[in-house]
Amino acid sequence: MATPAASPLLLPLPLPLPASTFPPRRAVPCARRLVLRPPRAGRPRLRDPPPAAPPPAVEEVGEEEEDDDAPPLRLLEPPQEDDPFPPEMEPADPDFYRIGYARMMRAYGIEFLEGPDGMAVYASRDVDPLRRARVIMEIPLELMLTITQKRPWMFFPDIIPLGHPIFDIIESTDPETDWDLRLACLLLYAFDVEDNFWQLYGDFLPSVDECTSLLLAPKHKTIPLKLKRLAPDHERFLWALSIVQSRSVNLKLRMGAFLQDANVLVPYADMLNHSPDANCFLHWRFKDRMVEVMIKAGRAVKKGDEMTIDYMSGVNSSFMERYGFSSPTNPWELINFSSDAKIHLDSFLSVFNIAGLHDELYHNAALTSGENNFVDGGVVAAARTLPTWSEGDVPAIPSLERKSAQALQEECHTMLESFSTTIQQDQEILDSDGHIRRTREIAIKYRLHRKLLLQKIIDALDIYQDKILF
Numbered sequence: 001m002a003t004p005a006a007s008p009l010l011l012p013l014p015l016p017l018p019a020s021t022f023p024p025r026r027a028v029p030c031a032r033r034l035v036l037r038p039p040r041a042g043r044p045r046l047r048d049p050p051p052a053a054p055p056p057a058v059e060e061v062g063e064e065e066e067d068d069d070a071p072p073l074r075l076l077e078p079p080q081e082d083d084p085f086p087p088e089m090e091p092a093d094p095d096f097y098r099i100g101y102a103r104m105m106r107a108y109g110i111e112f113l114e115g116p117d118g119m120a121v122y123a124s125r126d127v128d129p130l131r132r133a134r135v136i137m138e139i140p141l142e143l144m145l146t147i148t149q150k151r152p153w154m155f156f157p158d159i160i161p162l163g164h165p166i167f168d169i170i171e172s173t174d175p176e177t178d179w180d181l182r183l184a185c186l187l188l189y190a191f192d193v194e195d196n197f198w199q200l201y202g203d204f205l206p207s208v209d210e211c212t213s214l215l216l217a218p219k220h221k222t223i224p225l226k227l228k229r230l231a232p233d234h235e236r237f238l239w240a241l242s243i244v245q246s247r248s249v250n251l252k253l254r255m256g257a258f259l260q261d262a263n264v265l266v267p268y269a270d271m272l273n274h275s276p277d278a279n280c281f282l283h284w285r286f287k288d289r290m291v292e293v294m295i296k297a298g299r300a301v302k303k304g305d306e307m308t309i310d311y312m313s314g315v316n317s318s319f320m321e322r323y324g325f326s327s328p329t330n331p332w333e334l335i336n337f338s339s340d341a342k343i344h345l346d347s348f349l350s351v352f353n354i355a356g357l358h359d360e361l362y363h364n365a366a367l368t369s370g371e372n373n374f375v376d377g378g379v380v381a382a383a384r385t386l387p388t389w390s391e392g393d394v395p396a397i398p399s400l401e402r403k404s405a406q407a408l409q410e411e412c413h414t415m416l417e418s419f420s421t422t423i424q425q426d427q428e429i430l431d432s433d434g435h436i437r438r439t440r441e442i443a444i445k446y447r448l449h450r451k452l453l454l455q456k457i458i459d460a461l462d463i464y465q466d467k468i469l470f
């Protein structure tokens with residue numbers, strides 16, 4: 001990492017991936033299968049290649065522990081080495097050849113495939129639940145884009161010539177609000193540097209058409225003047241912003257004596273999709289400056305399972321703004337009601353056999369008779385978002401409850417009518433054979449999920465009114 005004040009450090013540049021390692025997005029057919037191979041070393045060698053590095057020892061993370069006798073996950077494939085040089089050649093000073101050496105990412109027991117939500121990471125083998133978290137990917141700092149949120153500004157890539165406008169941008173922007181602008185600069189800069197890793201990795205990033213995060217929340221409408229040198233046109237600038245918004249995460253990085261909150265874009269790990277019930281998490285390994293993707297302790301993984309991380313807790317609208325997607329089962333969904341009407345929390349929960357505390361509501365399906373599958377994530381979301389009351393053991397009065405339920409239903413109807421399309425029309429657009437751009441498709445899905453939730457709340461309140469009589 002470097003600070004703007006420091007003279008540029010000549011740290012090793014990452015070696016580029018061979019173009020064949022990971023077929024580019026735009027060239028890959030729909031049902032593509034992306035298999036990650038450990039890249040070949042590209043530099044000349046005068047001695048036999050060293051034996052393949054053993055899989056790293058799994059570290060203890062937080063409270064999570066690991067079975068000592070568990071077999072390590074194997075690399076996807078053994079490294080492929082260059083042809084050895086003729087034996088009569090003298091080995092030269094190995095240090096000379098280590099200049100410019102860079103560590104590459106390593107992956108264990110996973111593969112990168114195209115799924116319903118774009119590129120994603122899947123288990124390529126079963127993993128038994130372990131008492132400690134287990135590494136499935138390691139990505140060295142040199143490949144990441146990072147910028148710390150407090151001074152001293154430390155960032156990567158750090159081989160930036162003194163006087164470059166990036167220093168100005170970093171100095172003059174607010175890390176709280178403009179973290180995306182700062183990261184976007186680093187991304188654009190990395191693309192400018194010849195042979196930079198990101199020039200190749202960029203082929204696997206979504207194109208402008210596929211970027212959705214700016215669709216509903218265009219934060220930076222114009223390119224700051226200082227950025228013109230990095231982003232020649234507005235589209236490129238927006239693309240970089242969208243990429244960092246939708247793919248970066250916040251991590252605490254310990255660098256020497258500093259423990260810093262940083263915004264980071266971690267290649268390969270940025271292919272992990274989000275789940276509120278994620279089976280993996282990211283961890284900064286201080287000793288050798290690697291980000292690890294780890295399977296959570298106690299989680300069993302079956303071959304073919306999707307590996308996910310939890311991006312953040314938030315309502316669909318925040319997911320849409322930041323990451324460009326929403327989910328119909330997002331347990332954090334929220335609707336803002338303006339009326340004073342409230343329904344009795346315990347009565348509502350008991351009608352649907354929902355128990356637990358507000359943040360951890362769950363449905364007890366065993367208490368539901370027959371094939372009734374009305375209760376799902378949408379009803380749990382409804383229980384969270386509906387205005388409710390609860391006063392000790394004071395029971396609900398059915399007539400008052402029905403009145404409140406009707407008032408809330410009316411408000412949902414008004415919200416539903418405020419959309420320019422109906423649920424059915426949205427569904428028809430999505431089902432139609434005509435080609436719609438991915439950005440539009442995602443925005444329509446978001447709109448649809450919102451409406452489906454409103455409809456679900458209306459239906460749930462119907463059932464509630466029926467049952468509260470008894």
Ligand SMILES: C[S@@+](CC[C@H](N)C(=O)[O-])C[C@H]1O[C@@H](n2cnc3c(N)ncnc32)[C@H](O)[C@@H]1O
Pocket residue numbers: 117118119120205206212213246247248270271272273274275323324325326327
């Ligand atoms: C960090 S990237 C993950 C990799 C991405 N799927 C790709 O194709 O490159 C985040 C993006 O993946 C998609 N995504 C991630 N999790 C999702 C989810 N649970 N549902 C729908 N889309 C999701 C969204 O488009 C989001 O902007």
